[in-house]
Amino acid sequence: MKIKTEIITFSEELILESGENLDSFKLIVETYGELNASKTNAILLCHAFSGNHHAAGKNDESVTGWWDQIVGPKKAIDTEKYYVVCCNNIGGCSGSTGPLEINPASNKPYGKDFPQVSVVDWVKTQKMLMDKLKIPYWHLVTGGSLGGMQALEWSIAYPKSIKKAGIFAAAASSSTQNIALNEVARESIRKDQNFFDGNYYEHGVSPKSGLKTARMLGHITYLSEELMDMRFGRRFQDEESKVDQKVNFEVENYLQYKGEKFSESFDANSYILMTKAMDSYVAGKDQGLNNVMKNVEAQLLIIGFYSDWLYPPERGKEIQLAAMDNDVNSSYVVLEGDHGHDSFLFDSKKYSKIIKKFIES
Numbered sequence: 001m002k003i004k005t006e007i008i009t010f011s012e013e014l015i016l017e018s019g020e021n022l023d024s025f026k027l028i029v030e031t032y033g034e035l036n037a038s039k040t041n042a043i044l045l046c047h048a049f050s051g052n053h054h055a056a057g058k059n060d061e062s063v064t065g066w067w068d069q070i071v072g073p074k075k076a077i078d079t080e081k082y083y084v085v086c087c088n089n090i091g092g093c094s095g096s097t098g099p100l101e102i103n104p105a106s107n108k109p110y111g112k113d114f115p116q117v118s119v120v121d122w123v124k125t126q127k128m129l130m131d132k133l134k135i136p137y138w139h140l141v142t143g144g145s146l147g148g149m150q151a152l153e154w155s156i157a158y159p160k161s162i163k164k165a166g167i168f169a170a171a172a173s174s175s176t177q178n179i180a181l182n183e184v185a186r187e188s189i190r191k192d193q194n195f196f197d198g199n200y201y202e203h204g205v206s207p208k209s210g211l212k213t214a215r216m217l218g219h220i221t222y223l224s225e226e227l228m229d230m231r232f233g234r235r236f237q238d239e240e241s242k243v244d245q246k247v248n249f250e251v252e253n254y255l256q257y258k259g260e261k262f263s264e265s266f267d268a269n270s271y272i273l274m275t276k277a278m279d280s281y282v283a284g285k286d287q288g289l290n291n292v293m294k295n296v297e298a299q300l301l302i303i304g305f306y307s308d309w310l311y312p313p314e315r316g317k318e319i320q321l322a323a324m325d326n327d328v329n330s331s332y333v334v335l336e337g338d339h340g341h342d343s344f345l346f347d348s349k350k351y352s353k354i355i356k357k358f359i360e361s
Contacts, residue, residue, distance in 0.1 A: 001072055001079050003057050005030045007095060010128055014090075020115035023104065027129060028053050028095030029087040032071065033079035035135070042135045043077060043359075044126060045086040046143030046150035049218075049274050050266065052094035055086040069347035076352035077359065082139065090125055091117040091274060093267035100201075100267050112198025112269055119146070119281040123153045127161065140359055141298075142166030144344030145311065146278050152319065156283060159297040164358065168303045169344040171315035172283035172322075178310065181221055182275040185214035189268050198269055207268045212259035214271060219258050223340040224307040289318070293326040300330035301358045303351070305337030305344070331358070 007028050014022045030053040035042060045055050045067065056071035056079070058064055071077045071084060088096040091114060099114040130138065141154040141162050148170025155165040174182075189195060192210030196203055223231075232251035243257045284292035302320050304313030313334045320332035335351055337343030343351075 001032055001057055002034065003030065003032055005053070005059070008129065008132060010125075010132070012128075014121075014125065014128075016115055017118040017120045018116045022090070022097065022115065025090055025097040025125070026101075027087045027090070027097075027125060029085065029129065030054055031086075032056055032084040033082055035083040039135050040137075040139060041082045042130075042133075042138055043082045043084045044130070044138045044141045044154075045071065045077075045084060046122075046126070046141065046147035046154075047086065047089065048143065048145040048147045049278060050262070051147065052092060053086050053088040053096075054094075056084070067345060069345065070352065070355065076347070076355040077140075077142075078356070082359075085129070085133070087126065087129060089117070089122045089274075091270060091277070093270040098267070099269035099273065109201050111201050114269065114273065116276060117273060118277050119149050119153050120157070122277075123150055123157055126150070126154070127158055130161065138162045140164040140166060142168070142355075143170075144168040145170055145341065146274075148344075149278070149281050149283070152283055153281075155296045155298040155300065156292045159295050162298045164299045164301070166301045166303070166355065166358065167316065167319060169305055169308050169311050169316075169341055171311045172289050172319055173281060174279050175315075179279045181217065182279055185217050186272050186275060188213040188217070189271060192268075195268065198272075200268065206263075208263040211263040211266060211268050211271060215262035215266075216255040216259040219255055221310045222342045224309050227307055227338070227340050283319075289322045290325055293322045293328055296323070296326065296328045299358075299361075300328060301354070302330065302332045303344070303354070304332075304334045305341070306334060307337040307339070307343060308341045310341040
């Protein structure tokens with residue numbers, strides 16, 4: 001599989017949904033496969049909260065992409081047939097313009113002063129990327145969770161620029177409970193003694209403890225009670241494989257490991273920005289979902305998972321009902337899912353078959 005990673009700079013001003021602006025910005029972009037002569041085989045992948053531009057294959061650090069089970073040669077999203085594009089969203093911390101990057105005005109990292117971004121802003125930058133690549137339209141825009149929100153927004157905001165949208169384990173807006181859980185996570189970061197009101201770069205530290213706690217909470221929401229019982233139960237952790245001697249149970253050990261690993265690689269200011277973007281998204285904010293669905297021309301595939309309690313299947317059903325009310329060509333499927341909310345990341349025979357059939361129909 002041909003993989004190319006590059007940083008693309010946009011010199012034009014970007015006016016954000018918040019009313020703030022960036023004089024210029026850059027996106028780190030990874031592409032897979034080859035664009036055909038007519039440029040009609042392009043697929044855009046939108047990453048979820050903790051994802052980035054590296055979606056498939058192994059990078060230079062031998063890290064496997066977040067959707068490697070779905071994207072690749074002869075997989076559900078076949079890179080031998082399609083030109084697949086994925087970028088790290090602005091406000092992230094993997095190479096696109098975000099809090100870690102240098103602010104040209106101050107010659108220092110943006111830090112806490114990076115403007116608030118939104119799902120609408122991300123889709124806007126992805127449209128600018130499409131134009132820069134001279135791609136006339138996306139054959140498919142797809143993603144799970146926060147990525148699925150972007151796919152939905154694409155179908156609403158740019159109906160002429162997208163043929164199909166895959167909306168997986170997602171919703172038209174976050175629930176009150178989703179927002180509440182994200183606020184607890186953000187507060188754990190703010191209360192970290194190394195947060196310094198978001199100015200921790202200047203002190204040469206990172207609020208790792210707060211980030212770790214936030215991620216541990218997040219992982220609980222990505223799983224389900226049934227899955228946690230099946231995977232961990234009340235089993236005790238083996239002494240020799242404990243990541244922390246204070247833990248007793250396997251589930252504690254798992255959360256400690258996941259939290260620690262995340263805290264070493266993610267930026268706290270990006271965490272706060274990204275979760276606020278997730279909380280604030282409402283498809284059809286000013287007009288209502290049913291009204292904006294009138295503009296949709298893309299074919300929609302909406303997939304939910306029974307084991308997902310972060311964005312349960314009924315949230316996808318809301319999108320499907322709005323689509324049906326407006327005669328949008330759409331399909332709604334609910335699968336079992338062995339991984340709770342994270343089920344959209346993992347291959348299964350039925351899941352892959354549905355995606356492949358949708359792409360090629």
